[in-house]
Amino acid sequence: MKYLREALSVYFIMGSTNCRKNPIQVLKEAIAGGITLFQFREKGEGGLMGLEKYALAKEFQAICKKHQIPFIVNDDIELALEIEADGVHIGQEDEPVKTVRERIGDKILGVSVHTTEEARIALRDGADYFGIGPVFPTKTKLDARQSRGTTLIQTLRMEGYTVPIVGIGGITSENAASVIKAGADGVSVITAISQADSPMVAASVLRNIVEEEKWSE
Numbered sequence: 001m002k003y004l005r006e007a008l009s010v011y012f013i014m015g016s017t018n019c020r021k022n023p024i025q026v027l028k029e030a031i032a033g034g035i036t037l038f039q040f041r042e043k044g045e046g047g048l049m050g051l052e053k054y055a056l057a058k059e060f061q062a063i064c065k066k067h068q069i070p071f072i073v074n075d076d077i078e079l080a081l082e083i084e085a086d087g088v089h090i091g092q093e094d095e096p097v098k099t100v101r102e103r104i105g106d107k108i109l110g111v112s113v114h115t116t117e118e119a120r121i122a123l124r125d126g127a128d129y130f131g132i133g134p135v136f137p138t139k140t141k142l143d144a145r146q147s148r149g150t151t152l153i154q155t156l157r158m159e160g161y162t163v164p165i166v167g168i169g170g171i172t173s174e175n176a177a178s179v180i181k182a183g184a185d186g187v188s189v190i191t192a193i194s195q196a197d198s199p200m201v202a203a204s205v206l207r208n209i210v211e212e213e214k215w216s217e
């Protein structure tokens, strides 16, 4: 899926709790800055639920549609199916990859993996891309595992995995190039864009760094 590899370049993830200012404004700025993929991740302390979560998802989805940015839903398969999102992202503690793949048909299916064994199984069961991290320490995901750098990304590439991979966890414009150099097809960020003074500038800087690195390989 070539387009997915390109789409992973600057993968912005956000929910209402990640923003200092209006989430709608943040998403519009991030898109203007050049994000290539968006994930709606509404969870944790103060996260919206039920109808409010549904309404925000629909608003985000409409903005993404207008700018041809694929729209992915984190964890909530039912919501993704209900609003016909472009795909879902699941972790190891969510529903098994195989049953999610059966439920979503040929929508995009992203899976968080932390070991080569998890990677082997996720690929076998139908994952379209891997989220690997936390690459660097993160404050966003409260139950995040120990940050491992880019080791697993490099290991999977050395073992011959060609599956699209995005790194996640503590990624900023300072360390983004190293994630691509390690073999990832893109970087996934929350805070680096959602808490930036200018989400547009933050997205644009990341996009330029990633594209520069991807083309210089």
Ligand SMILES: C=C1C=NC(C(F)(F)F)=NC1=N
Binding pocket: 011, 013, 039, 041, 074, 089, 091, 110, 111, 112, 130, 131, 132, 133, 166, 167, 168, 188
């Ligand atoms: C926990 C996560 C890990 N990786 C990703 C992604 F970047 F999309 F791959 N999203 C998540 N929500």
Ligand SMILES: [Mg+2]
Binding pocket: 074, 075, 089, 090, 091, 094
């Ligand atoms: Mg999850």
